[in-house]
Amino acid sequence: MNNRIELKNHQQEIFNFRLRLFFGIGFALLLLGILLARFVYLQAMRHEYYQTLAERNRISVMPIVPNRGLILDRNGVVLAHNFSGYTLEITPSKVNNLQATIDDLAKLVDIQPRDRKRFKKLQAESHDFETLMIRSRLSDEEVARFAAQKYRFPGVEIKARLFREYPYSEKTAHLLGYIGRINQADQDRLDENDLLANYRGTDYIGKTGLEQYYENELHGTTGIEQVEVDSAGRAVRILSRTPPVSGNTLVLSIDAKLQDIADQAFGNYRGALVAIDPANGEVLAFVSRPGYDPSLFIDGIDADSWKELNDSPDHPLNNRALRGQYPSGSTIKPFMALAGLFYHTRSPEQSISDPGFYTLSGSSHHYRDWKSGGHGTVDMFKSIVVSCDTYYYGLAVDMGIDNIFNFLSRFGFGKKTGIDLEGESSGLLPSQEWKMKRFKQKWYTGDTVSVGIGQGYSLVTPLQLAAATATLANDGIGYKPHLLREIKNSVTNEVRKLDIKPSFDIKLDPANIDLVKRAMAAVTQPGGTAVSASAGALYTIAGKTGTAQVVGMKQGEKYDASKLDERHRDHAWFISFAPADKPKIVVVVLAENGGHGGGTAAPIARKVMDYYLLGKVPTPVSIEKSVTHAEPSASGVPEAEVEVEHD
């Protein structure tokens, strides 16, 4: 009985267990079924999606930065090029103690306080995950020393990069400008112009000068490389490659040697020089003194160097040729003479008797000539040769400001020349309208008097004056001054020449222009104000001196250069072209605080002409001589050549 129950219980128990086991088997099958469904979902239905993700994991598209285009002078001399070198770079996010790391690095490679400051500035402007340069242009020895110790410096690496170099450094700084790291403003501008994609991987962009103006030509087209990478981003192999296209080569109209000679001719003077070929507007030399070292700016200038440049009383960052605005002084007189002839205000033969001053009718105020006692009987020819102020006071008043404004603006005064550089100043050609707008005052006849000798409200830039002089030398047919001559395609070597057409024709009477040009040629002859400029020259030089006041003189006060602080001395101008009868070159010189156009500015122009026309290279001695001209009393320049203008 008992046994039977037990047996029955046993069978019941086995039955119960097997029932439960069936549930267990069902459960296990359910689990496997869920997995199977999941695999079908992931591997069959969603395969393409995950395939894409895996490819995106695996394939990294790397930009290949194109080489920036070269800049050459008209003879093929290199003015800007690239060279490869090594930089030491730090990714701040990968470094624990940045200061300590830099200190340790300083034991291996030379790191100056300047480098540290620049790095700090760079760091403030960038994200921590970007790799930032601490030192550029490592020597081979430094590279080797670091490579041996690399394991100690996670987040620090050596990279091969292309550097921009300007062989003429400060001599071409104001002309070429420089490239610099792309900042937020650059990025926004690129984005606006849909150029951002082409700048992937590019760190630098033209910031000023020709580097900025022709950025689109110089940059080139970025290439693309598809690389297989591992999870740490290391490249494993290259899958495909679209090579980059290098930027185009700029060939300038500048003559590097001429530029160099012009720059040296200034000696210790600050100032500007622009040389132009009047037949086509090609700029042959473009100097602004002093210059600065453009390479300082490429990777961000350190605060100290910036302060030094920015606070210097010499203002080396100021592009004087392009942006410097000065009173034209007497250099305006040939243009005034042409205006007087044009409006028949004066005939060539009509002469005045110069007592040494000019008075407006009904006024006792004396507008003084630079030469006390006056020049005697002066006709138009003589007025240019001796730079008679009294003649032009009267001419200006008789002609009236409206005529002066209309005529001079045809020569481009008061307007930008449109040269291929950004940031040009337009100078100032005063008019009734301008004065009303600026000062809410009507124009007085007294205002016109000083305009006649290039003082008063009127301002010009050296470039403007050079362009106007070129137009005059070219008998009234004007070309837009330009620095670029041709663009050479980096791939096809195809040359695109600039299309040169005259911009305007003032249509001057040949007799009038001939008179003014002859008078200008006489300026450099005995009796003229710049006789030393043509001493011993094998060609004729036409020119005009000028003086721009830095501080005003009181009535009755006499100008005495030796009593004035050097920086308050007058600026010296010389505008010129040669040969006088068939001009091949126009040279305009401004020597700041140079005092006398004939004494300081003209010899500088002469050296430029000598090289351009005769191939003559000045000896170091003759360069030094121009420096001594800084003290007119010591130079022994004859009284007749010294021109002083006071009003």
Next chain:
Amino acid sequence: MTRRQLWRNLFGHLDLPLLAGMGLLMAASLLTLYSASDHNLERVMSQGLNILVAFICLWIVANLPLHYLMRAAVPIYVLGMLLLIGVALFGEISHGARRWLNIGVATIQPSELMKIGVPMMMAWYFEKYEASLTLKNYTIAALLLLLPVGLIARQPDLGTALLISASGFYVLFLAGLSWRVMGGLFVAAIASAPLMWSMLHDYQRHRIEMLFDPSQDALGKGYHTIQGMIAVGSGGILGKGFLNGTQTHLDFLPERTTDFIFAVYSEEFGLVGNLILLTMYCFVIARGFVITANASTYFTRLMAGSITLTFATYAFVNMGMVSGILPIVGVPLPLFSYGGTSMLTLLLGFGMLMSIQTHKKLVKS
């Protein structure tokens, strides 16, 4: 001794179908390990050694008569409990959890021992009260389960705690715990879920959150899940081919020789490979159920059923985790992942299955 006798003495207690299924899985695992370790033969040899050592243990256990196994249940459980208490009091902390105990010669992880100890103890208990099981017996068995699980969960090692809970639950289930009680427990578990959530550690919560939206932390905690799913999904129908998995060989897969080895297999062999793998697991599990069904005593039935179901659970949890349907818990793929400890524990379990299968005739007679 004749050669035939020698053969029977040496291999008579091994179950050949089970052995064949295991062998196929292990062979596939060594192949995958070769790829996952970037052609590192040393790694493969080392796993071969792990298998060899574990196999010797399997052989010993398979040759033990059943009453030995039963007798071992209580000592193993008591030892395991003492060690767990020791861990709680003196354990070493690593990665924020107190799991290891230094016993002078080596550091050991007692929770691993309890993967076998707990179901054995429970099966032993049910065998003892086989004749008349009441709710009281189930309650006591449940306590035998919850005590070590509680200690392990506190370490904290939620994955192991849950898996031991599962193996214990399977014993309770197979021992006939009434559906009504299970239903009640299920409702209670759902109700207490918010409370449990608040008791979890931050990183545990994070792992569960990641499951629902791995992309919210794609480079951090969600990285494992995303890369695993990418590997599996990009494998497609036929896979990228042996040694050609890009996720594997470009280092995107984390822990690809251990917990994520399935992603490597799946990427290189695709859906077809996965079907074959599932079939192999299915075969081993089916053989386990056959042994369970044929087991002669209550203890061995419960034990065999629990071992088989637990094995299936491990496989499901690991593959589910890699393919993104379960949270990341540190569970290796059974018989596949690199590692000696899990291999040893598994093969001890299979040794018991073989002993149960090959000793039952003796018990009957």
